[in-house]
Amino acid sequence: MFQQFEVTSTPANGPARLARLQATLADQGLDGFLVPKADAHQGEYVAPRDERLAWLTGFTGSAGFAIVLRDRAGVFVDGRYRLQVRAQVALSHFTPVDWPEVQPAAWLREALPEGGTIGFDPWLHTMGEIARLRQGLEGSGILLRALDANPIDGMWEDQPAPPAAAARAHPIELAGLSHEEKRADCARALSDGGARAAVLTQPDSIAWLLNIRGGDIPRVPVMHGFAILHQDGAVDLFAAPAKLVGLEEHLGKQVRIAPPEDFAPALKALEGPVRLDPATAPVAVGTLLEAAGITVVEGADPCALPKARKNAVELEGARAAHQRDGVAMVRFLAWLDRNTREEAAAPLTEIDVIQRLEGFRAESGELRDISFETIAGTGPNGAIVHYRVTTDSNRPLERDNLLLVDSGGQYADGTTDITRTVAIGQPSGEHRRLFTLVLKGMINLSRARWPEGLAGRDLDALARIALWRAGMDYGHGTGHGVGSYLSVHEGPQRLARTGEVALVPGMILSNEPGYYREGAFGIRIENLVVVRAAGPVPGGDARAMLEFETLTLAPIDRALVDPDLLDTEERAWLDAYHAEVARVLLPRLDESDAAWLRAATAPI
Known part of the structure; x- marks a missing residue:
């Protein structure tokens, strides 16, 4: 299943494309242009047709944007991509920010x-994004202008066709x-909020609401389209009709x-008020409604929270998918050993590793x-948080170093995402120390109990404190x-400093602290967890508590x-976790892999 998707740009051809874009801006009387990693549906992942940022700059990370001016171009990336961007763009012409x-x-x-x-x-930026940028530019003399056509589309001669799965x-x-x-529940909430309709632009919301799945985005089973949910529960679905042949009865x-x-x-x-989510609705949608004199009310996508709160059937599916995925992971880890x-x-x-792991899942x-694209980074490649191997970057596994493997599967009953860091040969004392500090954070979060109403930002530090005490972070x-069986990255819940949505039962999240030493190695340990109600604690009060x-x-x-480096409770957690892994997976393995798992899950 491993395939090296064609990269639409390289550091070598970026400068020429940048020069053409800058000339176009000058012809249109513009001083600059925003180039996001985005499409009109504002999902995290985009189809090849919408890889404008990669086509222009060479940067292929899942998040980022460029600002192109007549005399410079900045490529803005977060901490996951600081190393990757420098390897993928022509640093003589693009400045990482x-x-x-x-x-x-x-x-x-x-x-x-002097302004400009x-x-x-306007289809590639959300209402909230542009509003924040305009606010930040107040008094600067810098104006933002929505364009009728994207200049990159006019330059990209071999731009792929829109997806049509x-x-x-x-x-x-x-x-x-x-x-x-689902439609009745969301419409009821919509009506209670005073809106007559809501515009849905995110493919995973539409897929969840209508119980459909698609194939328009690599690795994410969604269909491109827009929808309008009305207060009576009816939905207008705007998508290429050929995609929906045979679904009329459903x-x-x-x-x-x-x-x-x-x-x-x-x-x-439409008749207003119409709800738009400023975090996901493109500027163009708000502009069309306002130009027609229709009242717009800002509010969250009505599907976002119900979608995040998995029901009992979905949770049973997730457990089954993780048992199946666990078998594949054990077979892979035994093979690797x-x-x-x-x-x-x-x-x-690294490519051998990816192909074999994906083969075990397929079996x-x-x-x-x-x-998502499997991450397998040995040595310095492991320090690139979202490293994506190519035939040019492919490294042999380094002896006495670490291999970081981050991967997942899409099954009809659930989506998985797991990271394991393993020693190839003999790990050093420093490897073991740093790995254990990361593990302490993962265990600390796994064991957390907290009062109802807290958000991801309130728990994020639990996974970092062991590293912080050692003067490190990720x-x-x-x-x-x-x-x-939707996106491996789903909002609105997050375990992060920016996670402001309260965690509630049924939400599935990743727990993945890490540590990365540039030029040397990377460490990350990731399990998926689900929020559930916590039972009472002897001597505690009646406060409602949650746990994972x-x-x-x-x-x-x-x-x-x-x-x-582990305290008594941390060692107990690790031994109990390994005992559970063995209990569930041993009956599903042949004797060779079962023997390996027994040794791998022995008490610490």
């Missing part, structure tokens, strides 16, 4: 002290609720299908796809939400654990 430490408004104020006009594609029904046996029930008469070109006229014909014990004449490479017979959030249930089932490399 540390974001969010440096905000775009501040950068523009410094770059354009910055163009942007067929959609399919997601059965109620896996969804837990019918789309009639969708029913209350879901009316129309081609995408009918979306804008339908917006103009057998093939790296002795230094071979032809050592394994279950139930894998629909991997849930530059990414501790955890993201995960969908139910761990879903992921795979051993943690005991060769990298320094038991002296």
